Amino acid sequence: MNTPTTTPAAATSRRQFIGTTAAASALTVAQSAWAAGSDEIKIGLIGCGGRGTGAAGQALSTNQQGITLHAVADAFKEKADGALSNLRNKVPDKVKVDDSRIFAGTDAYKKVIDCCDLVILTTPPGFRPYHFEAAVNAGKNIFMEKPxxxxxxxxxxxxxxxxxxxxxxxxxxxxxxxxxxNCYKDALTQVKEQGIIGDIVSGQVYWNGGGIWFRDKRPDQSELMYQINNWYFFTWLCGDHINEQHIHNIDVANWFIGGHPVSAAGMGGRMQRVDKKFGQIYDHHYVEYTYENGVRVNSQCRHQSGVSNAVREEFTGTKGKIYLDNSGRCYANDHKGNTIWKYRPGGKDGGAAKGGAKKLDPDPYQTEHDTLQAAIRENKPLNNAYYGAESTMTAIMGRMATYSGKELKWEDVLNSKVQHMPNIITPESEPPVKPDADGWYPIAIPGKDIPGAPVV
Structure with a gap:
């Protein structure tokens, strides 16, 4: 699904990375990229799974006029058809996709990019850099999922x-x-501008939950298409759940601390995910990230059943501690346990403690698309790719630390030449990893060099 059109980027130092993320380049195009002289913005969906279908529904539910779904693409025709059926039920007046613009196959993304103004990139993450490259080179506005x-x-x-x-x-x-x-943005204001917890000295971020879906191999599927369909369990497509899922919490740490870590060390493995069908990924990771200012953040993520779950972030400062949760229950205590701040969704007292933010605040998934389309219409600068890349690299560094069992430095991992995702994938390609005679895929083992599972 990817054919690169530029040479790989040169090695990047930590200082260059910070400089890149600190400020956007000067704008050189006067008009936003959509059909010139037209009020219509044609949206193309590339990757028609659950997240892609949800993102397309949100893109079609903004208050902007002239927004239509124009084309869809997926490696699997049945997924493209399923997404369209779902969206036609949800927003029938905005789905303008005829049969000639339903594309399937590993190069289907190119056809959507060619005929749309705004593209939604929601394929398995391994394809993301190449699809982003193609969309940018074609001059398209972009929503892309993490990582x-x-x-x-x-x-x-x-x-x-x-x-x-x-x-x-x-x-x-x-x-x-x-x-x-809103609750996270308000909390950041309290920490950065009001200084309610003083200087951050440590943090904990968690995504400990149950497992994920699994899809059996169909009799007619090649090994390549089986892996693409079952992408979550292969490092070259997913990057492991520390990258695909826990990135949300890791991103919050980078955001609140104000940069990326300089080193990482950790451990992980497979305790419940022991069947060969679960491909390459671990079911738990623990990473200690150290930031340039000496702050340490402990990161936990787990895919196991029958154990305690937690999806949240906490930061300790010199004056207190702040607790963050995407349910909207965000608050801060001083070191004596007294509440010094509590988020109030919609300005209502007590709502957060009852999960009221879900009802009183805007849906952040929707806000992403509202903001993107407003920036296009109003020609305002907007580019999340820098912090998206920084937080993705932070998650990848954590995975590399758990897979290798080594303490790793930011400069080394950012400039690593280990490439899991091939440059070119076609239906005839051999997947980069294959099962052995007993059906086992290569799994990273700390301290060992495992063929097919490179780490650093």
Missing amino acids: VAVDAPGVRKVLEMAKVADEKNLKVVVGLQRRYQ
């Missing part, structure tokens, strides 16, 4: 193309929706 890559070469490509997006005055939103959620 934006599965390896360092992919992150460097996204950073390279983010600069081109700025030069072309394109608008880019990345699906790290906590950055668009």
Whole structure:
């Protein structure tokens, strides 16, 4: 599904990365990228799974006029058809896709990019850098889901193309929706501007939950298409759940601390996910991230059943501690346990403690698309690709630390040449990993060099 059209980005130092993320390039295109002289914005959906279908529904539910779904693409025709059926039921007046614009196959993304103004990139994450590259080169505005890559070469490509997006005055939103959620934005203001907890000295971020879906191999499927359909369990497509899912919490740490870590060390493995059908990924990761200012953040993520769950973030400061939760229950205590701040959704007292933010606040998933389309219409700068790449690289560094059992430095992992995602994938391609004679896929073992499972 990916054919690169530019050479890989050059090696990047931590200082260059910070400089890149600190400021956008000067805008050189006067008009936003959509059909010139037209009030219509034609949306194309690339990747028609559950998240893609949801994102398309949100893109079609803004208050903007002239928004239509124009084309869809997926590696599997039945998924494209399923997404269209769902969207036609939800927003029938805005789905303008005829049979000639339902594309299937590993190169279907190119056809959607060719005929649309705004593209939604929601395929398995391994494809993201190449689809982003193609969309930027074609001058399209972009919503892309997190994570934006599965390896360092992919992150460097996204950073390279983010600069081109700025030069072309394109608008880019990345699906790290906590950055668009009122309780998190209010909490950040309290921490950064009001100083309610003082200077942050440590943090804990969690995504401990149950497992994920699994799809059996169909008799007619090649090994490649089986892996693409079952993408979550393969590092080259997913990057492991620390990257695909826990990135949300890791991103909050980078956001609140104000940068990326300089090193990481950790451990992980497979305790419940022991069947060969579960491909390559671990079922738990624990990482200690150290930031440039000496702050340490402990990161936990787990896919196990029958155990305690937690999806939240906490930061301790010199004056107190702040607790964050995407349900809207966000508050801060001083070191004596007294509440010094509590988020009030919609300005209502007590609502957060009862989960009221879900009802009283805007849906951050929807806000992402509202913001993107408003930026296109009003020609305002908007490019989330930089922090999307930074947080993706942070998650990848954590995975590399748990897979290797080594303490790793930011400069080394950002410039790593280990590439899990091939440059080119066609229906005839051999997948980069294959099962052995007993059906086992290569799984990283700390301290060992496992063929087919490179780490650093």
